[in-house]
Amino acid sequence: MSSNLELKRICQHCGKFFVAKKMTTKFCSLECGQRNYKIRERISKITASNAAAKASFNNQEAVQTYTVPSVEKYFINMKLLSLTTSISERTLFRLLNDHKLLRLKIGRKLLFHRETVINYLTNKYGIYFF
Numbered sequence: 406m407s408s409n410l411e412l413k414r415i416c417q418h419c420g421k422f423f424v425a426k427k428m429t430t431k432f433c434s435l436e437c438g439q440r441n442y443k444i445r446e447r448i449s450k451i452t453a454s455n456a457a458a459k460a461s462f463n464n465q466e467a468v469q470t471y472t473v474p475s476v477e478k479y480f481i482n483m484k485l486l487s488l489t490t491s492i493s494e495r496t497l498f499r500l501l502n503d504h505k506l507l508r509l510k511i512g513r514k515l516l517f518h519r520e521t522v523i524n525y526l527t528n529k530y531g532i533y534f535f
Contacts, residue, residue: 410426412427412430416437418432418438419433421433481516486517486522490523492526501515505525506522506525
């Protein structure tokens with residue numbers, strides 16, 4: 406017994422339009438069905454693994470958590486430093502020749518401790534920043 410139905414559907418895996426012969430068809434081809442099955446299996450395994458890890462974590466006694474303070478809270482970059490001190494970036498780059506101006510270099514990024522730089526500029530030039 407064959408079906409004379411021709412239903413326009415969208416494949417749930419690849420999103421292409423196709424003509425389905427059954428009401429229950431979800432995928433345009435066997436490949437799309439198999440790929441979607443693999444994805445569903447992978448997600449179910451990951452979910453089961455996460456649930457097992459969470460259960461074992463909850464069974465442990467009083468696990469201490471440590472929070473690492475964010476770097477942005479204590480250090481600022483060159484652009485923010487120039488806005489804070491109202492000194493141009495070019496002038497701040499010239500001040501880098503003085504090794505008493507403390508800085509932290511991470512990769513290509515230069516970071517400064519805000520209060521230390523303000524204290525340095527106040528002691529060296531007598532300029533007060535608010």
